[in-house]
Amino acid sequence: xxxxxPAFDNLDPNDVRAYSLDLSDLSLRTAYDTCLWLExxxxxxxxxxNLEHDRSHSIxxxxxxxxxxxxxxxxxxxxxxQAGRGALIREINECxxxxxxxxxxxxLYVFGLIRVFRNPKGPTPDISSSxxxxxxxxxxxxxxEHLLQKTSFTAAELRKLVNLFACISVHSPxxxxxxxxxxxxxxxxxxxxxxxxxxxxxxxxxxxxxLSEGIEGVTPAARAKFDWARTxxxxxxxxxxFNSRALLGDWGLNSPLNAFLSTNDSHxxxxxxxxxxxxxxxxxxxxxxxxxxxxxxxxxxxxxxxLVPDVAGVRNQVKFEPLxxxxxxIPAPHPELIGLHAACAEIAHRSGAAEYLEEFFRxxxxxSVMTEPDAAYELTRSLKVLxxxxxxx
Numbered sequence: 001x002x003x004x005x006p007a008f009d010n011l012d013p014n015d016v017r018a019y020s021l022d023l024s025d026l027s028l029r030t031a032y033d034t035c036l037w038l039e040x041x042x043x044x045x046x047x048x049x050n051l052e053h054d055r056s057h058s059i060x061x062x063x064x065x066x067x068x069x070x071x072x073x074x075x076x077x078x079x080x081x082q083a084g085r086g087a088l089i090r091e092i093n094e095c096x097x098x099x100x101x102x103x104x105x106x107x108l109y110v111f112g113l114i115r116v117f118r119n120p121k122g123p124t125p126d127i128s129s130s131x132x133x134x135x136x137x138x139x140x141x142x143x144x145e146h147l148l149q150k151t152s153f154t155a156a157e158l159r160k161l162v163n164l165f166a167c168i169s170v171h172s173p174x175x176x177x178x179x180x181x182x183x184x185x186x187x188x189x190x191x192x193x194x195x196x197x198x199x200x201x202x203x204x205x206x207x208x209x210x211l212s213e214g215i216e217g218v219t220p221a222a223r224a225k226f227d228w229a230r231t232x233x234x235x236x237x238x239x240x241x242f243n244s245r246a247l248l249g250d251w252g253l254n255s256p257l258n259a260f261l262s263t264n265d266s267h268x269x270x271x272x273x274x275x276x277x278x279x280x281x282x283x284x285x286x287x288x289x290x291x292x293x294x295x296x297x298x299x300x301x302x303x304x305x306x307l308v309p310d311v312a313g314v315r316n317q318v319k320f321e322p323l324x325x326x327x328x329x330i331p332a333p334h335p336e337l338i339g340l341h342a343a344c345a346e347i348a349h350r351s352g353a354a355e356y357l358e359e360f361f362r363x364x365x366x367x368s369v370m371t372e373p374d375a376a377y378e379l380t381r382s383l384k385v386l387x388x389x390x391x392x393x
Contacts, residue, residue, distance in 0.1 A: 203261065215230060273345040275296050275345075279292060288319075290320040296308050
């Protein structure tokens with residue numbers, strides 16, 4: 001799905017997926033022209049080989065000038081907010097077409113922003129897979145029934161309820177619409193009248209990677225220029241225009257604002273940025289509360305909306321509902337998090353960063369002897385992953 005950046009004069013300011021571009025903004029044009037210049041520039045690879053620095057910095061220069069340009073260019077087009085776009089415009093323009101700084105900025109957006117919404121390990125069920133489905137179902141009913149008799153809940157008990165509802169299986173459209181949790185508001189007593197189904201749901205997280213880990217792999221010059229971008233939470237605040245730590249609170253990534261119920265296949269697609277949600281609108285162009293259109297990539301191609309149900313097996317539009325438990329309400333996922341996940345997915349697929357991250361975090365191929373053709377490449381790649389993980393541990 002990687003695509004060349006479109007010419008500036010061909011951009012459509014009314015394209016709702018490009019979030020209200022102001023094509024009269026000269027600073028936007030300057031920044032975008034820099035991205036077009038970088039996309040056509042072939043010297044970044046030669047520049048990378050001439051840099052003299054320790055091996056930890058080579059991760060940054062692994063990205064081609066084309067990929068760096070498209071990450072920054074599509075981030076300008078698909079920015080989640082006007083404030084985020086404005087910040088990126090300033091960052092690009094202040095690089096003054098310095099190749100090293102532009103490469104560093106693109107690296108930070110890939111590993112400090114896009115990466116935190118992508119889980120290379122796939123979904124991790126909250127309920128142990130070693131438990132039998134029937135036993136898990138019956139035990140979940142009993143545990144939830146006991147908790148629902150209470151009038152107030154601790155944070156730990158609320159989290160347990162979310163996990164229990166992920167285990168409870170009822171006759172409902174939830175298995176056809178992976179993200180539709182309308183039926184989760186049914187009481188456990190009503191669920192007792194149904195027999196468990198074969199399908200199961202899990203608690204999926206929108207942000208799936210740590211927000212506090214450091215971002216390594218940049219040169220000293222890039223680090224000095226973008227010293228503010230040391231953690232993912234800092235980049236999210238700059239580009240997303242919201243404070244993720246304040247939004248998630250003490251719950252962190254386990255906050256209900258960062259979670260929803262999903263079937264395994266859709267959970268995996270969402271974690272891989274191959275599925276994302278964009279706000280649904282009424283005929284009067286008003287945004288529907290907690291209602292989203294489902295976007296799916298199959299074989300590196302974005303499916304037309306009408307094909308999503310047949311090809312991907314999920315509805316092309318879903319709605320989240322808050323879950324009322326006693327006197328407390330478990331809220332629907334926060335639209336800011338869903339929106340930034342969607343922006344990162346768009347940027348990743350259109351730029352080629354999705355394929356780059358997939359290759360970077362790919363499992364290590366088996367190597368028996370160093371004389372094998374791919375031995376040097378696999379070992380070097382593995383060392384870079386360890387370097388990045390070591391720096392963020």
